[in-house]
Amino acid sequence: MIPSKKRKPWIKRLLVGGALLLVVLGGIYWYVATETFSDTSDRKPVYEVEAISFIQEFVTNGQAANLKYTEKIVAVSGIISATEAADTTINIKMTDTTTGSYIIFAFQDQHLDDAKTLKAGDKVSIKGACSGGIHSDILGYYSISFKRSALNK
């Protein structure tokens, strides 16, 4: 009878450890690759602000306002100054008429139908991911933009 070769125990442990590591790394990769942004209507706003004073914060000190609000979920209350069609979507604007500076909300796809019911003059609260403000050389005033917005019901 020929004796069977015995694998050394450390090789077995190495193989099992390597396989586990691969499973964990694969899981992390899968999680990162398939992760998507959550529905903004389910998110609690970090800040709740009034449109005109919010715009004034950017006009007065853009750097500080950008640090404070950018990439945060912010709920903004105010009066709609305009709705702007953008291809098949619609953007909602709130404007400070004294400076021309404005906030513009691009809506999350699942909330576009809500946005299409809005019109200039409506008083609303909208929350979204604040993308910060830029001073427009074209317009000569501040533009503060939001992405993935939803009505704050």
Added chain:
Amino acid sequence: MKKYIFTLVIALAAITAFAQKKTTTSAIVTFDATTSIDNLPKAENRTVIAALDASTGIVQFEAAMKNFAFSNPTIQEHFNQSKWMNSDAFPKASFTGKITNLSAVNFKADGTYNVNVEGVLNIRGQDGKVSTPATIVVKGSAISATATFSIKLADYGIEGGAINAGKVSKEPNITVAVDLN
């Protein structure tokens, strides 16, 4: 009397010039750097500021970098990081150019017109020349325009492992769609 007429003429000239410059704050720019092995690096910005001066053919765009919306949070974070767009230091991209064959467009007549646009695209604080065909559609007082072109990321100092690994295109496509009323 002459003074009043002169003032009136100046005012009318200013109004006419203003009327020929159309703007919007809702132009759409898409950035598509997907490859055969990664379909995630793709984003859309729906709040781009755009202007077209019909009398001179000058075209301008400004896009807030952080308003490019990706489906994937990690990719969006990478896009704005210092190695990539460095959006904290350079919060906007801009384009200033001109329709080089302006005579091919009649802004007073409905129709579809093929034009060429040349200009300078500034991303991450660096200028790059862009030349692209574009389509302009005139319908009444409304003007819409579309263009698709590609840029070389290396021209704007954007490099990285993901590009070398083929997960991000070296030459992403940029699509612009604008409605001016």
